[in-house]
Amino acid sequence: MPLDALRQLYATLPRLRGMGLLGQTPGIEHEVILPFASYAPWRSDAAFKSMWTTIKDYTLVDNYRAYELWDLAGQACRLSGDVIEVGVWRGGTAILLASRAAAAGKRLYACDTFEGVVKADAVDPHYSGGEHADTSLGFFVAFLRKQQIKNCTIAQGVFPDETGWHLVGNRFCFAHIDVDVYRTAKECFAFIWDRLVVGGIVVFDDYGFSTCEGVTLAVNELRDGLADGVILHNLNGHAVIIKIGVAG
Ligand SMILES: C[S@@+](CC[C@H](N)C(=O)[O-])C[C@H]1O[C@@H](n2cnc3c(N)ncnc32)[C@H](O)[C@@H]1O
Numbered sequence: 001m002p003l004d005a006l007r008q009l010y011a012t013l014p015r016l017r018g019m020g021l022l023g024q025t026p027g028i029e030h031e032v033i034l035p036f037a038s039y040a041p042w043r044s045d046a047a048f049k050s051m052w053t054t055i056k057d058y059t060l061v062d063n064y065r066a067y068e069l070w071d072l073a074g075q076a077c078r079l080s081g082d083v084i085e086v087g088v089w090r091g092g093t094a095i096l097l098a099s100r101a102a103a104a105g106k107r108l109y110a111c112d113t114f115e116g117v118v119k120a121d122a123v124d125p126h127y128s129g130g131e132h133a134d135t136s137l138g139f140f141v142a143f144l145r146k147q148q149i150k151n152c153t154i155a156q157g158v159f160p161d162e163t164g165w166h167l168v169g170n171r172f173c174f175a176h177i178d179v180d181v182y183r184t185a186k187e188c189f190a191f192i193w194d195r196l197v198v199g200g201i202v203v204f205d206d207y208g209f210s211t212c213e214g215v216t217l218a219v220n221e222l223r224d225g226l227a228d229g230v231i232l233h234n235l236n237g238h239a240v241i242i243k244i245g246v247a248g
Helices: 003-016 046-058 063-076 092-103 137-146 182-193 210-225
Strands: 082-086 108-112 152-156 172-177 196-204 229-234 238-243
Touching: 046 063, 046 092, 063 092, 063 172, 063 196, 063 238, 082 092, 082 182, 092 108, 092 137, 092 172, 137 152, 172 182, 182 196, 182 210, 196 210, 210 229, 210 238
Parallel strands: 082 108, 082 172, 108 152, 172 196
Antiparallel strands: 196 238, 229 238
């Protein structure tokens, strides 16, 4: 597209800002969000750029969320404990997290059914179960091998019901919960939060997407009762929760 046409298009974007969008859950409002700030550190971080080139065809997250995972996991890996992801699909964000964990001498625990989403409820109108089954354990293992990742433990099955027992004694410094629906989001958080070290970080994907209002609901419900964590709403589709103490 010619530069002038691009400039004109860019100039029209502010007119969209604040325009209301339809959601389906009462109390969860949506609008076109266009932040005014433009700082873009992902453009100059050579290691991240190389990682993004490796994973972009294997992930459903965009470069904004991938960069936030890269940045926060890197910081959290200064603490004790390992890294966990629930919701691996084809392995894009898992490879990114495994690489951050490896640099700090830690493991990544990668949890997925590899048969798609489970436990969709009435609060997840866009899901009925089985979405994202277009992957397999073998596909993910091949990707790990190709990238020469050796610090990843795979837990195949419904988390935490079928695979949590492997991890009851573990401690985590960073968790990525990318499971699309309400009930699983809540159950994953409950399991992981008890095992998260102080200062550790949980990142929920799906927060704020009109197609994943169940996850937004699950995180918003945490706001009422979480005495030992702070919850940050990032406009990119992440909710970030930092553990600030031990609930007494
Ligand atoms: C959106 S995909 C994950 C995307 C991935 N993080 C990426 O890089 O794009 C969601 C995944 O969550 C998995 N999943 C959902 N609920 C689960 C559960 N309770 N236990 C294990 N896996 C689950 C699905 O099988 C699916 O692969």
